Amino acid sequence: MTTELFLNFSGNDKVTVSFNGTDSGQLDFTNPVTKKDRSDIQWYIETYGSASLAEPDDQEAKRIEARLPKIGKLLFKAVFSEMEAVQPFLDFPNTEAQQRNLTINSSDASILSLPWELLHDPTGVFLFREKPHISVRRKMSGATGGRQPFKVKTKDRLHLLFVVSRPKDAGFIDPRTDPRAVMDGLEKHAPGRVSCEFLRPATLNALAERLDDDSKPAIDILHFDGHGVFRQVSKKEAEDNPSLYGKSIHSEIQRERQTRKDDNSDTPVGIGFLLFEK
Numbered sequence: 103m104t105t106e107l108f109l110n111f112s113g114n115d116k117v118t119v120s121f122n123g124t125d126s127g128q129l130d131f132t133n134p135v136t137k138k139d140r141s142d143i144q145w146y147i148e149t150y151g152s153a154s155l156a157e158p159d160d161q162e163a164k165r166i167e168a169r170l171p172k173i174g175k176l177l178f179k180a181v182f183s184e185m186e187a188v189q190p191f192l193d194f195p196n197t198e199a200q201q202r203n204l205t206i207n208s209s210d211a212s213i214l215s216l217p218w219e220l221l222h223d224p225t226g227v228f229l230f231r232e233k234p235h236i237s238v239r240r241k242m243s244g245a246t247g248g249r250q251p252f253k254v255k256t257k258d259r260l261h262l263l264f265v266v267s268r269p270k271d272a273g274f275i276d277p278r279t280d281p282r283a284v285m286d287g288l289e290k291h292a293p294g295r296v297s298c299e300f301l302r303p304a305t306l307n308a309l310a311e312r313l314d315d316d317s318k319p320a321i322d323i324l325h326f327d328g329h330g331v332f333r334q335v336s337k338k339e340a341e342d343n344p345s346l347y348g349k350s351i352h353s354e355i356q357r358e359r360q361t362r363k364d365d366n367s368d369t370p371v372g373i374g375f376l377l378f379e380k
Contacts, residue, residue, distance in 0.1 A: 104202070104203065105203070106203040107204045108120045108205050109181060110207045111131070111208035116128050116130065117129055117130075119181065119190045120190060121190035121193055122193065129186065133216065134177060134179075139217075142166045143173075143217055146163060146167075148274070148275055174228060177216065177217070177220060177222075178221050178222055195232060201234065202236045203237050203239050204218075204221070206238070209242060211333075215332065218240075242374070259294075259296070260295065260296045261296070261320060262288075262296050262322065262325060264284075265309060265326045266328065267304040267327065267328035267377060269380070272329045275328070277327075280325075281327065284325060299319075303380075304328070304379045306348055330374065330376050331375050332374050332375075334371065334373075335347065335351065335371065335373050336355075336369065336370040337352070337355055337368070339370070351373070354373050358371040
């Protein structure tokens with residue numbers, strides 16, 4: 103049995119907390135996470151967490167670690183400070199469900215990108231340490247539609263394509279860490295049952311060409327290792343940079359406008375992207 107608590111954001115300053123058919127009504131929300139906090143968390147995860155660094159970095163990491171519960175408590179208070187929001191939260195952990203999800207529902211990139219995994223009850227612990235565990239999920243409002251899933255045929259051996267993308271203008275991630283962990287896991291749990299291939303160069307065009315190449319093994323698993331971003335994009339910018347955004351950007355902009363009921367074709371809209379090379 104699964105139970106779910108929703109934080110529904112109508113913008114970046116209004117939130118509704120809902121659970122089991124009842125909600126708090128629209129409440130004010132002020133983002134407590136600073137740019138410095140974001141930068142520190144990124145460094146802690148992407149740089150310090152993936153490389154062996156010197157003692158000064160260890161000291162900086164300890165400072166950030168001490169700050170994480172404070173960020174989580176501030177974020178918790180920003181959402182659950184009003185009594186109308188407190189009651190749904192109190193009812194949420196009192197259910198008998200074995201799986202509990204806290205879903206952040208928004209179309210605003212600044213909300214979805216907040217470190218919700220750090221939510222910390224001021225009178226308790228990080229929510230992810232609750233038992234049964236509380237999983238944090240993100241849902242982009244209006245992200246509907248798509249194709250029906252195809253029928254999967256069982257195979258004795260699968261083929262995995264790694265896309266290890268490292269654009270020059272994005273933050274550094276060690277290109278060896280993720281593939282090594284995946285390959286070690288496959289060797290341990292499925293020895294001889296998965297063959298691996300790396301896409302070179304790691305560009306969107308190269309991926310499309312590889313997926314269409316029937317002379318090579320069919321791709322069963324696609325593993326993207328790289329950055330993702332949210333960016334405000336207008337129709338004109340997409341038209342002026344066709345090689346940057348890919349062919350599907352126009353339909354994505356139109357779909358987002360329909361969701362927001364915005365007929366102004368000049369207004370930029372927030373779109374999520376994976377960062378391929380070039």
